[in-house]
Amino acid sequence: xxxxxxxxxxxxxxxxxxxxxxxxxxxxxxxxxxxxxxxxxxxxxxxxxxxxxxxxxxxxxxxxxxxxxxxxxxxxxxxxxxxxxxxxxxxxxxxxxxxxxxxxxxxxxxxxxxxxxxxxxxxxxxxxxxxxxxxxxxxxxxxxxxxxxxxxxxxxxxxxxxxxxxxxxxxxxxxxxxxxxxxxxxxxxxxxxxxxxxxxxxxxxxxxxxxxxxxxxxxxxxxxxxxxxxxxxxxxxxxxxxxxxxxxxxxxxxxxxxxxxxxxxxxxxxxxxxxxxxxxxxxxxxxxxxxxxxxxxxxxxxxxxxxxxxxxxxxxxxxxxxxxxxxxxxxxxxxxxxxxxxxxxxxxxxxxxxxxxxxxxxxxxxxxxxxxxxxxxxxxxxxxxxxxxxxxxxxxxxxxxxxxxxxxxxxxxxxxxxxxxxxxxxxxxxxxxxxxxxxxxxxxxxxxxxxxxxxxxxxxxxxxxxxxxxxxxxxxxxxxxxxxxxxxxxxxxxxxxxxxxxxxxxxxxxxxxxxxxxxxxxxxxxxxxxxxxxxxxxxxxxxxxxxxxxxxxxxxxxxxxxxxxxxxxxxxxxxxxxxxxxxxxxxxxxxxxxxxxxxxxxxxxxxxxxxxxxxxxxxxxxxxxxxxxxxxxx
Numbered sequence: 243x244x245x246x247x248x249x250x251x252x253x254x255x256x257x258x259x260x261x262x263x264x265x266x267x268x269x270x271x272x273x274x275x276x277x278x279x280x281x282x283x284x285x286x287x288x289x290x291x292x293x294x295x296x297x298x299x300x301x302x303x304x305x306x307x308x309x310x311x312x313x314x315x316x317x318x319x320x321x322x323x324x325x326x327x328x329x330x331x332x333x334x335x336x337x338x339x340x341x342x343x344x345x346x347x348x349x350x351x352x353x354x355x356x357x358x359x360x361x362x363x364x365x366x367x368x369x370x371x372x373x374x375x376x377x378x379x380x381x382x383x384x385x386x387x388x389x390x391x392x393x394x395x396x397x398x399x400x401x402x403x404x405x406x407x408x409x410x411x412x413x414x415x416x417x418x419x420x421x422x423x424x425x426x427x428x429x430x431x432x433x434x435x436x437x438x439x440x441x442x443x444x445x446x447x448x449x450x451x452x453x454x455x456x457x458x459x460x461x462x463x464x465x466x467x468x469x470x471x472x473x474x475x476x477x478x479x480x481x482x483x484x485x486x487x488x489x490x491x492x493x494x495x496x497x498x499x500x501x502x503x504x505x506x507x508x509x510x511x512x513x514x515x516x517x518x519x520x521x522x523x524x525x526x527x528x529x530x531x532x533x534x535x536x537x538x539x540x541x542x543x544x545x546x547x548x549x550x551x552x553x554x555x556x557x558x559x560x561x562x563x564x565x566x567x568x569x570x571x572x573x574x575x576x577x578x579x580x581x582x583x584x585x586x587x588x589x590x591x592x593x594x595x596x597x598x599x600x601x602x603x604x605x606x607x608x609x610x611x612x613x614x615x616x617x618x619x620x621x622x623x624x625x626x627x628x629x630x631x632x633x634x635x636x637x638x639x640x641x642x643x644x645x646x647x648x649x650x651x652x653x654x655x656x657x658x659x660x661x662x663x664x665x666x667x668x669x670x671x672x673x674x675x676x677x678x679x680x681x682x683x684x685x686x687x688x689x690x691x692x693x694x695x696x697x698x699x700x701x702x703x704x705x706x707x708x709x710x711x712x713x714x715x716x717x718x719x720x721x722x723x724x725x726x727x728x729x730x731x732x733x734x735x736x737x738x739x740x741x742x743x744x745x746x747x748x749x750x751x752x753x754x755x756x757x758x759x760x761x762x763x764x765x766x767x768x769x770x771x772x773x774x775x776x777x778x779x780x781x782x783x784x785x786x787x788x789x790x791x792x793x794x795x796x797x798x799x800x801x802x803x804x805x806x807x808x809x810x811x812x813x814x815x816x817x818x819x820x821x822x823x824x825x826x827x828x829x830x831x832x833x834x835x836x837x838x839x840x841x842x843x844x845x846x847x848x849x850x851x852x853x854x855x856x857x858x859x860x861x862x863x864x865x866x867x868x869x870x871x872x873x874x875x876x
Contacts, residue, residue: 249276257283257304259493263292265796269731269760283309284319290330294320294348311329312351314359317367318459318737320348320514325399330631333866334406334603335369357397367403369396371871396868402633405604409636410872411461412610413615417645419616420459423487423591429456436482437475442511446474451649452479455592455620456487460646462598462637463622467668467837468661472857473596473622474507480594480620481574489591494609496600496811497768499785503813503840504576504596516728523653579605580766581788588612598623602632603869605766622651626668628830628863631767631807643873646712660843664836667829680709681841687848690726690822696846697732700818701802710817713740714755717770718803719835720822727822727848729803736802747776748795756782757801757808764790768811770801809838820846827856830863 250264253276263286268275270288279285283301286292301309310316324344327368328336336344342353346675350356360366371394424432433452444452455461465473477493483612484491574595582588593613595601598621601609613619621637627637640646657665659677666673675682685700687693701716718736722728736755737743743751749758750773758769765784775781779793792798799808809817817839821827826869827849836843847853 246273246275250367251278252276253280257300259286259296259300263289265601265794269794269796270799271311275506280304282315282319284313284316285827287319288326290326294323296477311349311653312355312860313614314355314363317350317356318363318365320350321356321397322399323364324348325360325397325402329399329402331603331865332629332631332863334402334632334633334866335398335866337866338395338397341397360397362628366397367400369398369403369407369867369868370394371396371875379498396866398868402603405412405607406634406869407868407872409603409607409610409634410869410876412607412613413619413640413645413873414876415615416610416613416617416619417461417624419459421459421616423489423618424456424483426453429453429483432483432486433479435486436479437818439482440475440478440512442475442478442836444472444479445652445654447473447650447652449479451651452476452483454647455480456483456648458647459618460640461618461620461643462646462648463651464619464625464648465622465651466624466653466657466661467626467664467833468655468657469651469653470507471511472651472656473716474504474511476622476651477504477508477574477576477596478511480592484590486593487591490589491574491592491594492582492590493594493596494579494582494589495576495596496579496605497580497766497785498580498788499768499770499812499814500597501578501581502786505786507840508574508576525604540745557570561701577611578766578769578784580761580764580769582609582612586612587614588617589614590617592618592620594620594622596622597811597813598637599625599627600630600768601636602630602699603634603636603867604632605761606634606636624837626664626830626833628806628810628828628834629865631810634867634869636869639867639869640873643870645873645876660836660839660841663843664833667833667836667857670829670861672832672854672857681843683842683844685844685846687846690848693727693822693846693848694732694735697727697803697818697820698735698739699845700844701736704842705816705818705842711816711842715815717809717812717817719809719817719819719838720803721806721820721825721827721831721835722822723805725819725822725825727846729800729805732803732820736747737800740802747773747780748798750780750798750800752775755801756780757804758782758792758797759798759799760794760797761792762786762792762794762797765792768804768808770804770812773798800827806835810834812838813840814838815840816842816844818846819843821849821853823848823850823852825849825852826860827853828860828863829857 247264250268251261254261271278283304284297286297345353345356395761433449451463481491623637641648659675659681662675663682685696687696701713705711705716720729741753752773754773756773758765769784771782771784774783779791781791819835
């Protein structure tokens with residue numbers, strides 16, 4: 243246990259709170275957690291598992307008679323607590339009147355004083371903007387609405403509100419550049435050259451989308467569930483444009499597993515075999531496939547390797563023309579966002595984010611801020627997916643704002659069974675689909691317990707035996723964490739079969755499959771991998787082979803089974819998705835779960851018809867955000 247954790251644990255002990263909260267409080271409050279908590283015990287509410295009643299109990303024990311109901315520290319903490327509950331549902335802001343009502347329901351006699359206390363201590367920020375537009379952007383057709391003139395006040399948790407504001411400002415900076423990488427004719431010719439050289443064809447819609455990305459500073463490129471190959475071909479065309487124009491390119495994905503899947507698809511289109519990944523059961527050294535390759539395409543402005551540097555960004559290494567050309571034409575690699583998140587600005591003139599629906603305002607702001615002036619930012623996204631697990635709905639808001647250009651990547655081939663089912667779900671149905679290669683399997687279950695049994699059977703036996711997809715390439719995606727068919731129970735059952743052990747290291751053993759729940763050096767939320775070492779922090783081998791050291795044990799969860807939210811942004815060869823009885827189901831949730839699979843999906847259904855009803859009736863997940871207005875008013 244680190245000294246900082248021990249200090250927090252000592253404060254918790256004095257207020258009667260369990261020491262198990264110490265690591266997460268340290269992660270939430272930062273290096274000064276012990277002193278801050280000692281001065282304000284209501285900061286316990288920064289953790290989702292702590293209730294208001296529990297925080298009040300600890301405050302009374304710690305402060306005695308000084309713990310008053312109208313204490314400004316308490317009022318501010320309760321307001322921040324409501325804002326964070328809202329943020330966990332994806333909202334970036336809460337309208338002032340709604341926030342006051344919610345705070346009042348916690349027993350606060352003067353909600354206005356509570357809101358003022360939160361603003362005064364910096365735990366909340368106040369944003370003024372216009373009323374939310376009633377219409378949403380149609381990716382196919384739409385008209386520009388008038389921005390209402392009435393003004394409202396919104397409150398946000400400080401970090402969330404500032405991230406959304408920063409994202410808006412950075413996007414407006416990029417939009418103001420407005421210089422094309424190539425003119426229309428040259429971009430079209432370059433795309434034709436790329437398809438001829440690569441021996442592949444693209445649709446007219448995809449060709450237009452690629453040219454749009456070359457012309458416009460910020461672009462949303464939408465695609466559907468069966469378009470993985472077309473997306474890869476579009477990326478190869480964008481790479482050709484970046485090479486010919488010598489601006490450099492960076493292509494990123496939210497997670498290491500999505501980056502590896504996209505790299506594999508690009509290799510398939512090129513007709514080359516992707517580098518084989520390491521055996522997940524082996525503990526030997528592995529190549530860092532999801533990290534920037536040594537010497538790839540240039541350098542960052544701080545001198546470190548930058549996979550997307552333009553011709554003049556590689557310093558001495560690009561002084562002669564031949565070397566510059568070699569740097570600009572280096573092979574296309576897809577990186578995880580975490581591999582880029584080192585704080586150093588990018589030098590590429592074309593930055594592409596795939597699976598962009600999975601990215602919230604904070605990570606999107608980091609990426610936009612890293613783009614140099616004049617760079618083009620391309621968000622490649624399937625708008626049928628659920629919004630990100632983190633606060634915000636970045637892709638939809640950027641499209642709705644009318645400040646960016648929108649085009650569609652669309653393949654011309656017939657969809658496979660997984661894409662056919664996902665497309666039907668997008669339209670509100672869950673039909674049976676023909677799957678001669680067992681690409682889709684429906685598995686009915688009469689109870690949550692039976693569903694859990696079927697899931698473990700599929701992961702450990704049926705899919706490896708029948709389809710030749712190893713258990714290490716199968717991801718379980720569940721609708722919830724708790725319950726017999728929730729991720730906690732499923733992870734326990736999978737561990738017993740796939741890596742039995744005593745859980746000697748905080749519930750984990752070397753060889754356990756894990757998912758990261760926080761961002762750190764080289765990893766981000768949703769990254770999955772295997773625990774390889776413990777001691778001085780956990781060493782996790784991510785999909786693709788990169789190894790990262792995770793200092794905070796609170797960032798680790800068992801990862802054989804993850805929620806839909808945690809799976810968002812990841813791609814796996816096979817997915818087993820499970821829906822238990824009495825679990826709310828929505829169309830975007832089911833669609834997102836299905837589209838995490840690249841080859842096979844098993845749908846374990848114990849809902850007795852509620853799956854079909856939820857897909858039909860719950861068509862959207864509503865969120866309250868301000869990015870549209872920030873962009874329009876900028």
